[in-house]
Amino acid sequence: MKNLMFAGCDIVKLAEKYKTPLYIMSEDYIVERLREIKNDFLNRHEKTRAVYASKAFLTKEMARIVHREGIGMDVVSGGELYTAMKAEFPMEDIIFHGNNKTIDELELAIENNVGRIVVDHIEEMDLIEEIAKEKNKKVYILFRISPGLESDTHKYIQTGQVDSKFGIPLTEKTISSAMEKALNLEFTELLGFHFHIGSQLSDNENHIKAIDIMTKLMKKVKDEYGFITKELNTGGGYGIHYSEDEHRKPLSYYTDSIMIEIEKQCKSYDLERPLIIIEPGRWVVGEAGMTIYSIGAIKEIPGIRTYISIDGGMPDNPRPSLYEAKYEGVIINKIHEEPTEIVTIAGKCCESGDILIWDLKIPKVERGDFLGVLSTGAYNYSMSSNYNRIPRPAVVMITEGKDRLIVKRETYDDILRNDL
Structure with missing residues (x-):
């Protein structure tokens, strides 16, 4: 040949x-990666969930493949959400991200009972609560936290540093304001936290550092507000092979050490280990x-x-x-x-x-x-x-x-x- x-x-x-x-695109390769997520993360660790980060590649057919394989989906816009809807993707299995979700996008998500909305800034809670009240819907949210870490990747795909357009800054005043507002909402319920430290990462160092930061936050909000963190979304960003010495590592390279660290930190702070969510995208389809x-x-x-x-x-x-x-x-x-x-x-x-x-x-x-x-x-x-x-x-x-x-x-x- x-x-x-x-x-x-x-x-x-x-x-x-x-x-x-x-x-x-090779569907066989995509399915192999999705099944690796099931076998080496979901089936290996209890109280876990995985969603595909659809910004990497999304068509109606891709949405159908992801759903068929039993994985949820992360979307970051009304267009991605609408694509999932048209592919009859279960709305409860969708997590909706975005640093500036429009009112129209939030209305679309809430009207259609999207599973989780990740709140990127404090004022967003007012919009969500207003829409949820108008539509008489219960909305479940996570706070996206900026853990203040700079990852070894191109500066345009770093997402967890202090100076970032993404997430709620990890300062005493900001966290207090966010918690006090969330705990007084009627139609919006805070379930936990989300972080994402960057994309195309070849090692796990900053994931581990971020978990240390986030479990300290979980301890703090439990002590000060009696808030029990039910969900912790650790994002994605796992790297793949593009050229030269870059190599895609097995999912377990990232997730096993993440789970070990979470278990250790929760035990040391006397915290119940929350549901852990991962969001691989590039790693699935790249x-x-x-x-x-x-x-x-x-x-x-x-x-x-x-x-x-x-x-x-x-x-x-x-x-x-x-x-x-x-x-x-x-x-x-x-x-x-x-x-x-x-x-x-x-x-x-x-x-x-x-x-x-x-x-x-x-x-x-x-x-x-x-x-x-x-x-x-x-x-x-x-x-x-x-x-x-x-x-x-x-x-x-x-x-x-x-x-x-x-x-x-x-x-x-x-x-x-x-x-x-």
Whole structure:
């Protein structure tokens, strides 16, 4: 076989069938990760819950897969919530995040009995209580706490530091104000706390530090307010392989040590161990995806660089421009040929920063060859745009070697649909 195989499919044939750029996803890989969550976390530890962080990748079909495998979902917008609703995802299994949920989004969530709302700032409780009273609904909330930790990841995907747009700061005055308000609400019930320290994390050091901080908070609110923490959401952020020496660790690497630390800290503070929630997203879908491009212009600047241009780039994968994210790529129709050239993969946008991969070693290529970029399952389709009025690619799901279309390719008319 001369072409690259992925999830049991000849990728060149998929590129010819569906055209490029093309996102392809392996359902088998996704299901394997979801079942690892069940086997190595939910079944191994009592009083636990797992939700998929849908911002990484969400379509109606993805929502159906997650529900079928018995995992809940975390959403961060009305659009993500509405997608889950249209896929008939159980609302009680959804956790709704967001640092600035609009009134319309909160009304949609509360009207449809979303399972939990994670409160990101104190004033948000007034909005929730007002809407819940109007609709005569009971709303269950968690406080998102900013634990004041800086994780070893790109600054744009750090989320737990003191200077962050996310979460309630861990100060005496702020925590007191939040607790006093929450405990006096009629239609809103506080169940516990949430933290998230960052994304694409390769070690567990700051998760452990955060648990120490959060269990001290649990002890404090018990002593001062008689509040028993029923739920503690430890977020996600588990890293995957993108390039070089990055490696996806098994879920148990993170969750076993998290659970050991929580058990130890709760015992030392004489606290009942709460329900523990995790929210993996990238870890579930990142390595399940690949993006296929057709090679177009080839521009050699003697003694400096050779640019290989593709028919996509920044609109379908903004991460290299945003985070200096690094990817691995291969020429899928020449997978067995010897790499002889070092080139730079350039996107087609009118933007100097639209570079997908710097200094990639590949065989000699020509117009019409196919480039496959690996580990694009997370934050590619979900962050895609119509910059330069470029239509978004199709998404194909592969299951047991069989492909099916789950998102149609956009047309120019789709881009113009809302123009007046």
